[in-house]
Amino acid sequence: MNSTVKNIDWISIKKYEDILFLFWKGISKIIINRPWCHNAFRVETVKEMIEAIDICRDRKDIDVLIITGYGDKSFCSGGDQNTRGLGGYLGKDGFIRLNILDFYKKIREIPKPVIAMVNGYAFGGGHVLHVVCDLTIASDNATFSQVGPKVGSFDGGFGSSYLARHIGQKKTREMWFLCKEYTAEEALKMGLINKVVSKKQLEKKTIEWCKTIQKRSPMCLRMIKRCLNAELDGQHGLMQLAGDATLMFYLTEESQEGKKAFLEKRNPNFKKFPKFL
Numbered sequence: 001m002n003s004t005v006k007n008i009d010w011i012s013i014k015k016y017e018d019i020l021f022l023f024w025k026g027i028s029k030i031i032i033n034r035p036w037c038h039n040a041f042r043v044e045t046v047k048e049m050i051e052a053i054d055i056c057r058d059r060k061d062i063d064v065l066i067i068t069g070y071g072d073k074s075f076c077s078g079g080d081q082n083t084r085g086l087g088g089y090l091g092k093d094g095f096i097r098l099n100i101l102d103f104y105k106k107i108r109e110i111p112k113p114v115i116a117m118v119n120g121y122a123f124g125g126g127h128v129l130h131v132v133c134d135l136t137i138a139s140d141n142a143t144f145s146q147v148g149p150k151v152g153s154f155d156g157g158f159g160s161s162y163l164a165r166h167i168g169q170k171k172t173r174e175m176w177f178l179c180k181e182y183t184a185e186e187a188l189k190m191g192l193i194n195k196v197v198s199k200k201q202l203e204k205k206t207i208e209w210c211k212t213i214q215k216r217s218p219m220c221l222r223m224i225k226r227c228l229n230a231e232l233d234g235q236h237g238l239m240q241l242a243g244d245a246t247l248m249f250y251l252t253e254e255s256q257e258g259k260k261a262f263l264e265k266r267n268p269n270f271k272k273f274p275k276f277l
Contacts, residue, residue: 008207013055018045020070021052026063027210028056031070038077038121039069043091045080046099053106063218064210065110067133068117069126072199075116075142078124081151100125104132104158108229109240111222113213117206118142118184118193124151128159131166134225136193137209139202142184144192146175162232167192219248 010022010029018041020031030052032039041049049067056062069075079100083089088096107114116122116130118138124147130136146163148154154176164172167190174180184196197205213221226244230237249255254273261268 014052016048016052018042019048019052021048021055023062026061026214027066027207028052028059028062028064029066029068031068032076033070034080035069035071035074037080037082038074038123039071039126040077040080041100041125042080042083043089043095043097043099046097046103047091049103050099050106053103053110056112057110062112063214064112065114066117066206066210067107067114067129068119072119072139072141074120074126075118075122076126076129077121078126078128078147079153100129101157104128107132107134108158108233111225111244112218113221113225115206115209117202118144119199119202121145123147124153125155125159128155128163130193131163132158135209137195137197137202137206138184138187138193139199140184140196141199142187142193142196143181144184144187145179145181147179149176150179165232166190223248 008024010024013021013023013028018032018034020029020033022029022031030049032041032045032049034040034045053065056065079089085096088098090096113135114133116133116136118130118136120139120141121143122130122138123143123145127144127146146155146159154160160172160176163175167175171190175182182190182192184193187193188196195205223244226237226241230241233240254270257270257273258268
């Protein structure tokens with residue numbers, strides 16, 4: 001497994017076939033556990049990750065989420081080509097899916113920070129996976145690449161438009177057209193990732209960042225994530241931002257006055273609350 005920090009006893013939240021789902025002091029970790037294929041995902045892998053991230057959203061004792069791959073050679077190499085069929089990836093149920101897109105959206109939607117802990121290869125859909133995460137910390141042996149055109153695939157969504165917001169249009173086209181591989185230091189210089197550390201220090205530094213995040217206001221983190229997402233996510237992003245704005249308003253005395261007045265069958269007195277210019 002990844003180099004582990006001393007004095008951290010990760011607790012398994014739930015047993016899965018393709019992932020490890022762990023917890024420690026407000027921090028959750030999803031580990032893609034398919035090292036024999038460089039942690040490539042299949043339909044079932046993604047289903048498990050979607051269920052896990054939904055659990056993270058609902059649990060009040062989880063503040064921040066780490067996503068990584070098993071071992072120290074690969075973060076994620078994208079979709080498992082051995083399970084690829086016509087139109088997507090073939091699940092055990094016989095249906096073709098591209099459900100990794102649903103997981104990307106879950107990362108954007110969860111109102112908690114998500115950190116990609118990149119421990120080796122981040123290729124194809126695995127590269128998009130780290131791009132979609134809020135922050136990326138990589139080991140010095142990490143390698144980044146978009147390989148879709150090599151295997152007859154592409155990502156016209158977050159894997160291109162959102163990527164361009166990180167590194168610019170020219171560099172994004174270079175990544176997709178040439179399918180070059182980039183070192184962790186090159187990725188850092190182009191603004192693709194946030195931090196590079198040694199393999200031995202990867203989990204330690206990631207945990208340090210998690211602990212720092214845990215000291216910050218959860219509502220502020222939630223709202224800034226929504227605001228940053230809203231520009232790119234269109235009406236869906238605006239809906240989520242508006243939903244959280246409504247949540248904040250529901251916490252105010254002014255909102256509570258409306259509810260109380262309705263239940264008490266009287267007219268609300270909103271004039272007693274201050275007006276802001």
